[in-house]
Amino acid sequence: MDWTRHLLIVPILLPLITGAALLLIDELRHTLKAFLSIASGVLLLVTAIALMRLADGVVDGGGALSSSYALANWPAPFAIVLVLDRLSALMLALVSTLAVAALVFSTARWDRAGPHFHTLFQFMLMGLGGAFLTGDLFNLFVFFEVTLAASYGLLLHGSGAFRVRAGLHYIAINLAASLLFLIGVSLIYGTAGTLNMADLAVRLPGLSAEDRALLHTGAAILGIAFLVKAGMWPLCFWLPSAYMAAAAPVAAIFVVLTKVGTYVLLRLSLLLFAPEAGATAGFGGTVLLWGGMATILFATSGVLSSQALGRLAGFSVLISSGTLLAAVGIGNTAVVSGALFYLVSSSLSVAAFFLLIELVERTREPAADVLSVTMEAYGDETDEREEHEDQEVGVTVPGALAILSVSFGCVALLLAGLPPLSGFIAKFAMLTGLLNPDGLGSVAEISGRIWLLVAVVILSGLATLVAMMRSGVRIFWAPLEELVPRVVMVEVAPIVALLALCAVLAVWGGPMLSYTEAAARSLHAPSSYIQSVLGTGHPPGGAR
Amino acid sequence: MELTLAIAIGVLTGSGVWLVLRPRTYQLVIGLSLLAYAVNLFIFSMGRLRVGAAPVLGPGGAGDPAALADPVPQALVLTAIVIGFATTALLLVVLLVARGLTRNDHVDGREPN
Known part of the structure; x- marks a missing residue:
């Protein structure tokens, strides 16, 4: 194979080298640091797009749907493998x-x-x-820990008592979840004797009954660790405070952290608990479905009761993960395809929302630098404060404010899932999948819980709309004396770019949906994943 | 041997869970450390308990795999110890900062009234 194979290792090596090199540069030379960091990010984006093309170029249905990269070129089940398919490439690009x-x-x-x-x-x-590319459970743990260790530092970035307190909870909960992760992984190793996901999928059907019970226990414990990260009710109470406390750019990237949990659940449940897996097939699907619905309902009430915008955004993250978890729980191709589109669209819009909040808060906070201090003093009621004494109104035409309010409106449309932006297409694709499980045109019996999920998803959209309208009116229309925020170009540009990307997603919804559909199809055909990792001669379904 | 190990894991887990649920940050750290010890022992036990069996092949080529201990859980334990140690150290720093900023050692930063 040619050099494109080695692209798989780039998303791990490039940030590692950049991050290490940045350590050596003095803090005073922040322009250079920022430049290197952004350059690495852009290169990563280019690599991810190249990987997406690579994954999409593989012929559907014939041969391997994904390509794997064995580190140090060890033979298949022993090597630590990186696996690329459409899903992981999509997540990397996101x-x-x-x-x-x-x-x-x-x-x-x-x-x-x-x-x-x-x-x-x-x-x-x-x-x-690493977490998106790895094909090995223990490696997944290591990459999870790398992500989390960095996220602890990032959450505390900017310091302040409010951040430290939220950070303490966040770290403690994630440490406990990591221990559960380890218990789950070791139970799975103890019963199946392998940690390679593809090898695991091959060995699962051949397990004895008592081993299978232990393996189910292990998988359930492992699942809890991921559900803590994905924020399923009742494991999600830490999330809104932590995300609210984080600095805006940190919160924007944290949006993806919840998606990692969802990604792993999706990958593992479709790979390990596929119909070929015998008695293990469909394990945990019901829990994900009901848990996802409970999360949506909890987050919906949270959205309606939020005073601070940061908390509102935190609960929007939860709505998005609840919807995704429920979709994973249903797990048919059309729903998963819509859910992947929804994942991209909702991540982009919630991240834009987090960035936007910081700028919007400036219209109400005279000194934005003391944000964490005031939050500490006023708790959640930061935006209940009315008076800003004698702040002179700067420009007569508040151009910045216009951009902010239009962006706010776009975010509201995206989160609520209203046309014309991509939020609508995402929800529409998912609901179509729910109501037409066998494809359009065929009449199928829709069970009660599907109707319930449809109702809950639509209800959450309505509640988000109400909450966003209320906040928008209070921020942009209600104040008599407007404080024009001092906003610089580099702050507005990313928000506008993210929202524009959502618009592009809406316009190019067709190609995007056909990509996610292919991704969902390949997820539902684990044999191709297994073949690309282990090579041929390992038929799925335990015939070994 | 199995019983001793099982009791050890159980006692460590029990004390760890109890301490994690306590309100002081110091108890939290000790609790998480105890839980980490329990988990490390647990991973170790998942390679089956063998006495006096080497995990690595000796010099002179392949031996009988049945006579050897499973090396994978031992490698896993090593990684888990390192990662657990690092993250616990990080938690300790955060705990000290929280103590300095909030002037008490309650996990919520303030005493319940």
């Missing part, structure tokens, strides 16, 4: 897009609020890239 946006945004102010912002950011990108 992460690098958000990373570039967040990094550009951070150069306005945040990257100088504390030491080593860019290094931590790069290490987090490395962990995320």
Whole structure:
């Protein structure tokens, strides 16, 4: 094979090298640091797009749908493999897009609020890239830990009592979840004797009954670890505070962290618990479905009751993960395809929302730098404060404010899932999949819980719309004396770019949906994944 | 041997869970460390308990795999220890910062009234 094979290792090596090199540069030379960091992000994005083309170029249905990369060229089940398919390429592209946006945004102010912002950011990108590409459970743990360790540093970036308190909870919960992860992984190793995901899928059907019970226990414990990260109710109470406390660019990239949990659940449940897996088939699907619905309902009530915008955004993250979890729980191709589109669209819009919040808060906070201090003093009621004493109104035509309010409107449309932006297409694709499980035109019996899920998803959209309208009216229309925020170009540009990307997604919804559909189809055909990792001669379904 | 190990893991987990649920940050750190010890022992036990079996082939080529201990869980434990150690150290720093900023050691940063 040619050099394109080696592209698979780039999303791990590039941020690692950049992050390490940035350590050596003095903090005072922040322009150079920012430049290197953004350059790495852009290169990552280019690589991810190349990988997407590579994954999409593989012929559908015939032969391997994904390509694998054995580190150090060890033979198949022993090597630590990286596996590329449409799903992982898509996730990489999403992460690098958000990373570039967040990094550009951070150069306005945040990257100088504390030491080593860019290094931590790069290490987090490395962990995320590894987690999306790895084909080995224990490796997944290592990359998860890399991501989390960097995210602890990033969450605390900017310091302040509110951040430290939220950070303490975040770290404690994630450490506990990591321990559960380890228990799950070791139980799976103890019963199946392998940690390679493809090898695991081959060995699962041949397990004895008592081993299978232990393996189910292991998979359930492992699932809980991922559900903590994905934020399923009742494991999600830490999430809104942590995301609200994080600095804006950090919160924007944190949006992807919840998606990592969802990604792993999707990958593992479709790979390991496919219909070929015998008695294990469909394990955990019901839990994901009901848990996802509970998450949506919890987050919907949270969205309606949020006072601070940061909390509102935190609950929007939860709505998005609840919807995705429920879709994974249903798990048919059409729904998963819509859910992948929804994943991209909702990540982009929530990230734009987090960036936007920081700028909007400036219209109400005279000194944006003391944000964390005021949050500490006022708790959630930051935006209940009315008076800003004698702030002179700067320009007569508040151009910045116009951009902000239009962006806010776009975010509201995206999150609520209204046309014409991509949020609508995403939800529409998912609901179509739910109501036509066998494809359009064929009449199928729709069970009660599907109707319930449809109702819950639509209800969450309505609630988001109500909450966003309420906040928007209060921010942009209600104040008599407007405080025009001082907003620089590099802060507005990423937000506009992210929203424009959502518009592009809406226009190119067809090609995008056919990509996600192909991704969903290949997820539902685990044999191709297994073949690309282990080579031929390992038929799925235990005939070994 | 199995019983001793099982009791050890159980005691460590039990104390760890109890300490994690306590309100002081110091108890939290100790609790998480105990849980990490329990988990490390647990991973180790997943390679089956063998006494006096070497995990690596000796010099002079392949031996009987049945006479050897499973090396994979030992490698996993090593990685888990390193990662657990690093993250616990990080948590300790955050805990000290929280102590300095909030002037008490309650996990919520303030005493319940």
